Amino acid sequence: MRVESEESRTDLSIFASASVSLEQxxxxxxxxxxxxxxxxRRALKSKIGLxxxxxxxxxxxxxxxxxxMLVLLSAKACGPVSDRSFRGAGLVELxxxxxxxxxxxxxxxxxxxxxxxxxAVWKNKVAVLLGDYLLSxxxxxxxxxxxxxxxxxxxxxxxxxxxxxxxxxxxxxQLDLTEETYLQIIGDKTASLFATCTEIGAASATxxxxxxxxxxxxxxxxxxxxxxxxxxxxxxxKKSIIGKPTGIDIKEKKLTLPLIHALRNGSRKDARQxxxxxxxxxxxxxxxxxxxxxxxxxxxxxxxxxxxTFAALARxxxxxxxxxxxxxxxxxxxxxxxxxxx
Amino acid sequence: MRVESEESRTDLSIFASASVSLEQxxxxxxxxxxxxxxxxRRALKSKIGLxxxxxxxxxxxxxxxxxxMLVLLSAKACGPVSDRSFRGAGLVELxxxxxxxxxxxxxxxxxxxxxxxxxAVWKNKVAVLLGDYLLSxxxxxxxxxxxxxxxxxxxxxxxxxxxxxxxxxxxxxQLDLTEETYLQIIGDKTASLFATCTEIGAASATxxxxxxxxxxxxxxxxxxxxxxxxxxxxxxxKKSIIGKPTGIDIKEKKLTLPLIHALRNGSRKDARQxxxxxxxxxxxxxxxxxxxxxxxxxxxxxxxxxxxTFAALARxxxxxxxxxxxxxxxxxxxxxxxxxxx
Numbered sequence: 001m002r003v004e005s006e007e008s009r010t011d012l013s014i015f016a017s018a019s020v021s022l023e024q025x026x027x028x029x030x031x032x033x034x035x036x037x038x039x040x041r042r043a044l045k046s047k048i049g050l051x052x053x054x055x056x057x058x059x060x061x062x063x064x065x066x067x068x069m070l071v072l073l074s075a076k077a078c079g080p081v082s083d084r085s086f087r088g089a090g091l092v093e094l095x096x097x098x099x100x101x102x103x104x105x106x107x108x109x110x111x112x113x114x115x116x117x118x119x120a121v122w123k124n125k126v127a128v129l130l131g132d133y134l135l136s137x138x139x140x141x142x143x144x145x146x147x148x149x150x151x152x153x154x155x156x157x158x159x160x161x162x163x164x165x166x167x168x169x170x171x172x173x174q175l176d177l178t179e180e181t182y183l184q185i186i187g188d189k190t191a192s193l194f195a196t197c198t199e200i201g202a203a204s205a206t207x208x209x210x211x212x213x214x215x216x217x218x219x220x221x222x223x224x225x226x227x228x229x230x231x232x233x234x235x236x237x238k239k240s241i242i243g244k245p246t247g248i249d250i251k252e253k254k255l256t257l258p259l260i261h262a263l264r265n266g267s268r269k270d271a272r273q274x275x276x277x278x279x280x281x282x283x284x285x286x287x288x289x290x291x292x293x294x295x296x297x298x299x300x301x302x303x304x305x306x307x308x309t310f311a312a313l314a315r316x317x318x319x320x321x322x323x324x325x326x327x328x329x330x331x332x333x334x335x336x337x338x339x340x341x342x
Numbered sequence: 343m344r345v346e347s348e349e350s351r352t353d354l355s356i357f358a359s360a361s362v363s364l365e366q367x368x369x370x371x372x373x374x375x376x377x378x379x380x381x382x383r384r385a386l387k388s389k390i391g392l393x394x395x396x397x398x399x400x401x402x403x404x405x406x407x408x409x410x411m412l413v414l415l416s417a418k419a420c421g422p423v424s425d426r427s428f429r430g431a432g433l434v435e436l437x438x439x440x441x442x443x444x445x446x447x448x449x450x451x452x453x454x455x456x457x458x459x460x461x462a463v464w465k466n467k468v469a470v471l472l473g474d475y476l477l478s479x480x481x482x483x484x485x486x487x488x489x490x491x492x493x494x495x496x497x498x499x500x501x502x503x504x505x506x507x508x509x510x511x512x513x514x515x516q517l518d519l520t521e522e523t524y525l526q527i528i529g530d531k532t533a534s535l536f537a538t539c540t541e542i543g544a545a546s547a548t549x550x551x552x553x554x555x556x557x558x559x560x561x562x563x564x565x566x567x568x569x570x571x572x573x574x575x576x577x578x579x580k581k582s583i584i585g586k587p588t589g590i591d592i593k594e595k596k597l598t599l600p601l602i603h604a605l606r607n608g609s610r611k612d613a614r615q616x617x618x619x620x621x622x623x624x625x626x627x628x629x630x631x632x633x634x635x636x637x638x639x640x641x642x643x644x645x646x647x648x649x650x651t652f653a654a655l656a657r658x659x660x661x662x663x664x665x666x667x668x669x670x671x672x673x674x675x676x677x678x679x680x681x682x683x684x
Contacts, residue, residue: 048505050512102470126511128444128470129504135477136500143494151493152485158478162471163390169468170392 028325074201077326088200094138102131164188191223221314228307231256258299370667416543419668430542436480444473506530533565563656568679570649573598600641
């Protein structure tokens with residue numbers, strides 16, 4: 001007996017499969033994403049040749065468009081997708097791209113002040129300037145329609161993102177981090193933009209304040225689960241899967257949840273040794289020892305559990321949404337961030 | 343016979359002196375600048391220790407506050423200084439500080455990817471993040487009062503400033519620059535913020551659209567005169583006066599107006615030799631030759647004249663303002679930018 005429509009079968013398939021893919025999550029808004037691409041391409045256009053070259057490169061890479069997806073799914077789950085939804089999606093993607101470009105600034109200073117080669121000059125300067133340019137494009141996109149609410153949400157996100165990163169740098173220097181501060185950092189640097197995406201999506205499709213708040217909370221919790229999982233992958237993944245060497249956070253003296261838990265759970269002696277090793281700049285052998293220490297002290301399980309807790313909160317946040325394929329995709333997103341292997 | 347009030351004597355003294363100082367220009371708004379300092383300090387406050395350390399350093403340096411001065415003088419010359427004027431001044435100073443911090447990103451990449459020392463890591467990352475943070479603080483300052491007009495002006499300024507810098511980088515690479523493109527670059531990278539300051543000032547004090555436009559044009563022309571003079575100082579100044587070695591623009595392959603004019607005015611042979619010298623990376627002796635070439639071909643006089651032309655335009659732009667000590671200071675500003683020696 002076949003009672004399901006084509007669409008609902010698609011949704012169910014998300015939950016039948018062992019793990020959910022972004023392709024599946026994307027399905028309810030495939031057409032909208034195409035429209036978004038056009039808006040985004042238009043917003044990036046510039047009369048400056050150098051800007052166009054770099055932005056065309058960005059468009060070609062395209063990325064996973066996770067943030068526009070969150071905007072459009074949140075919108076469609078709350079009401080009809082509107083022009084405001086596309087503008088919101090463009091705004092967050094411009095903002096996200098700006099931060100990615102700024103992240104590209106090579107962390108390499110102090111060494112050769114003065115007259116660097118012109119090739120070197122371009123790299124960092126262009127990254128900083130292009131990031132600023134993208135940010136202003138995003139602002140202007142919102143301002144074109146006097147969308148003060150979106151601008152407010154976005155400015156708060158920019159502030160939280162930079163504060164989170166700066167707090168992390170400060171704490172890295174001090175090698176002293178509690179779980180509470182860790183959660184504040186990842187809330188600011190990662191979850192703030194997720195929450196902005198989902199709230200902007202909801203605000204573009206409905207006037208219901210309770211839905212705005214529900215989607216915002218969903219985004220915040222999803223972001224926390226996402227970042228905990230992301231930090232966990234550094235302890236789980238293999239080089240070939242995550243595309244970067246395992247243990248890089250240890251090398252970079254970055255304390256994340258698995259290690260924070262192990263330091264708190266392990267013996268004073270082991271914890272001291274781990275911190276000293278990290279502080280002095282750990283080499284391969286020593287990194288292996290720290291990883292073993294984290295595993296033996298239950299750091300992996302603890303961080304996994306915490307990610308699942310925030311995932312469960314996110315699920316509760318959107319219980320009030322009416323059933324739809326977009327709601328299913330928002331639920332699929334939760335599974336995606338907690339299950340992903342890379 | 344003494345008919346002048348204390349105030350008008352102060353104003354006249356600006357024009358009696360051989361050259362006008364920022365202290366003199368500042369006089370009509372000294373109290374307002376103190377109020378501004380308090381607003382600015384408040385806007386920079388952060389709960390993140392690292393942010394507070396760096397921003398306190400910025401406040402201590404304080405700078406010349408040229409941009410807040412332009413906002414407050416433009417306001418006071420058009421009507422009463424209001425809360426909006428202070429907010430506008432805070433916004434542009436935050437924005438300007440953000441770009442200064444971003445400029446601090448050391449132009450030194452490519453050399454040592456991978457694991458730089460943590461000290462090195464901080465420097466660039468902190469500069470980029472702190473710039474983003476300051477930018478978002480500026481936006482939030484304007485958004486607190488739903489000041490969409492100011493935001494619009496500011497976003498356009500950010501866009502023009504980054505575009506101008508990027509176009510300059512592109513043209514530096516190509517070593518090919520006409521006077522027209524040079525004017526576009528300095529208009530975007532420098533004059534755009536000056537124009538934003540003076541328009542925001544006017545808009546905070548009067549509803550007269552013709553005054554908004556007049557002050558905007560004044561700011562744009564003042565900015566052009568300022569940047570031409572700034573570029574000229576590289577050809578005029580002595581190490582000890584301008585605080586940086588003469589000829590640095592040549593070393594950095596940056597074509598500015600004196601050189602552009604000389605290349606156009608000189609013989610084809612000399613121009614080719616100058617370009618080749620610059621392209622290959624000029625050393626002391628060769629820089630001296632290029633400087634001599636620029637002087638002999640009248641590059642210095644030409645650039646000085648052009649600066650004075652824009653200064654005269656700026657003067658005309660504000661003829662319609664009623665007489666006041668603030669108007670006198672705006673006129674003093676024109677003299678200041680065209681006469682300054684460092």
